[in-house]
Amino acid sequence: MNSKVLGAAFIAALTFVPMSASAQGVPGGVERGAREGGRAAGPVGAIVGGTVGGVVGGVAGVLGADQRPRFRSYVVQQQRPAYRYQGDVRVGTVLPNAGVTTYDVPPEYGVRGYRYTVINDRPVLVEPRTRRIVEVIE
Numbered sequence: 001m002n003s004k005v006l007g008a009a010f011i012a013a014l015t016f017v018p019m020s021a022s023a024q025g026v027p028g029g030v031e032r033g034a035r036e037g038g039r040a041a042g043p044v045g046a047i048v049g050g051t052v053g054g055v056v057g058g059v060a061g062v063l064g065a066d067q068r069p070r071f072r073s074y075v076v077q078q079q080r081p082a083y084r085y086q087g088d089v090r091v092g093t094v095l096p097n098a099g100v101t102t103y104d105v106p107p108e109y110g111v112r113g114y115r116y117t118v119i120n121d122r123p124v125l126v127e128p129r130t131r132r133i134v135e136v137i138e
Helices: 002-021 027-061 068-078
Strands: 115-119 122-127 132-136
Touching: 068 115, 068 122
Parallel strands: none
Antiparallel strands: 115 122, 122 132
């Protein structure tokens, strides 16, 4: 019985989550995946849906794929000074406390809880509390 429920939850999650999490990022993907999976298959579905949603949201990034070019143009128009960083500019890099200025992301991009900055002429989204890069905008 449990394997049938788990199987049904997994199939439901694979069906609903990619559509709902694609532009949501990891936190949004987890939340929405759990909600959709829970609706489709109860508590087990919520667990599986949350996991799959987080993975799909992580692949999609914080910004949706369709928003990246528009956001990059916005950042270029703002002409924010770039911080010169000697290490790799990649997801997971923790930026130094001194010298890096972060800015609010306008509400029309639907990104809450993150800020942006420019590192080595590349826009990046940053988790403000940890100063960790969560997305590099190419």
